[in-house]
Amino acid sequence: MQGHVNLMMSHDVSNKGELGGLELMVDIKATPVGIIWKNENRHHGQGNIRFVFRLHVKKKSKILQKVQTLNYAAHKQQQCFILSPVPLLQIIFYEERSFQGRSYDCSSDCSDIHMHLNRCNSCRVESGCFVGYDRPNFMGNQIFLRRGEYPDFQYMGNMMGMMGMAMMDTIRSCRIIPMHRGQFRMRIYERENFGGQMHELMDDCESLQDRFYMSDCQSCNVMDGHWLMFEQTNFRGRMMYVRPGEYRNLRELGMSNIMRISSIRRIMDVC
Numbered sequence: 322m323q324g325h326v327n328l329m330m331s332h333d334v335s336n337k338g339e340l341g342g343l344e345l346m347v348d349i350k351a352t353p354v355g356i357i358w359k360n361e362n363r364h365h366g367q368g369n370i371r372f373v374f375r376l377h378v379k380k381k382s383k384i385l386q387k388v389q390t391l392n393y394a395a396h397k398q399q400q401c402f403i404l405s406p407v408p409l410l411q412i413i414f415y416e417e418r419s420f421q422g423r424s425y426d427c428s429s430d431c432s433d434i435h436m437h438l439n440r441c442n443s444c445r446v447e448s449g450c451f452v453g454y455d456r457p458n459f460m461g462n463q464i465f466l467r468r469g470e471y472p473d474f475q476y477m478g479n480m481m482g483m484m485g486m487a488m489m490d491t492i493r494s495c496r497i498i499p500m501h502r503g504q505f506r507m508r509i510y511e512r513e514n515f516g517g518q519m520h521e522l523m524d525d526c527e528s529l530q531d532r533f534y535m536s537d538c539q540s541c542n543v544m545d546g547h548w549l550m551f552e553q554t555n556f557r558g559r560m561m562y563v564r565p566g567e568y569r570n571l572r573e574l575g576m577s578n579i580m581r582i583s584s585i586r587r588i589m590d591v592c
Contacts, residue, residue: 414427417442442473450465450498451496453494456493463562496562499547507542509521513540525585543563548563
């Protein structure tokens with residue numbers, strides 16, 4: 322299995338690459354990451370610039386691979402260094418089951434996958450986490466997609482139905498879930514428009530009823546982190562994704578049927 326890595330670079334460090342024509346050797350491990358390179362050569366009036374390249378990474382192996390050679394003679398004296406790793410988030414949608422047919426690579430929000438494909442019957446999450454929706458414009462039933470393979474949405478939808486979850490046999494839109502490092506914090510309210518009893522969450526809650534004696538949550542204010550809200554206790558049943566912001570009425574987030582919120586958990590998955 323192979324993944325992809327985007328490298329944003331401009332300048333080189335003598336022990337990490339050579340710059341003759343910007344010939345760069347990069348040591349990459351199994352998990353796809355992006356590496357930021359910063360150009361600080363102001364003599365040529367460049368300021369900070371970035372170049373984006375792609376390379377293949379073999380899973381479970383450590384490789385040293387040449388990225389690309391460019392005609393960079395005018396900047397041979399520049400030097401490059403790695404500033405920090407950043408995640409590359411990518412999902413690939415396929416028209417047919419088992420990753421067959423036409424495909425669409427996506428690394429950002431997509432409001433209507435049918436603008437790129439006639440249908441969507443399978444997908445592969447190369448890295449990161451996404452939320453899939455069965456209607457365009459991030460509406461309808463939702464599914465949480467982490468890194469892995471999803472070869473048959475129809476079969477998966479039937480299994481979801483047996484587990485009391487929303488039956489989804491296709492994905493029409495998707496939203497990327499940015500990686501979050503730091504604290505998680507949200508306020509949940511019993512009624513819409515931030516009415517009724519209020520409680521603050523900083524960790525997972527398996528049952529709002531058992532912990533707060535709340536039978537439902539109809540509005541919330543997400544201060545930090547990204548969360549999933551579930552219809553049943555113990556993070557089961559239909560789900561709803563919420564990111565930082567105010568939600569005065571959770572019933573208006575595009576679910577096909579009104580759902581009751583019974584449990585909430587943080588999204589802590591990594592690429």
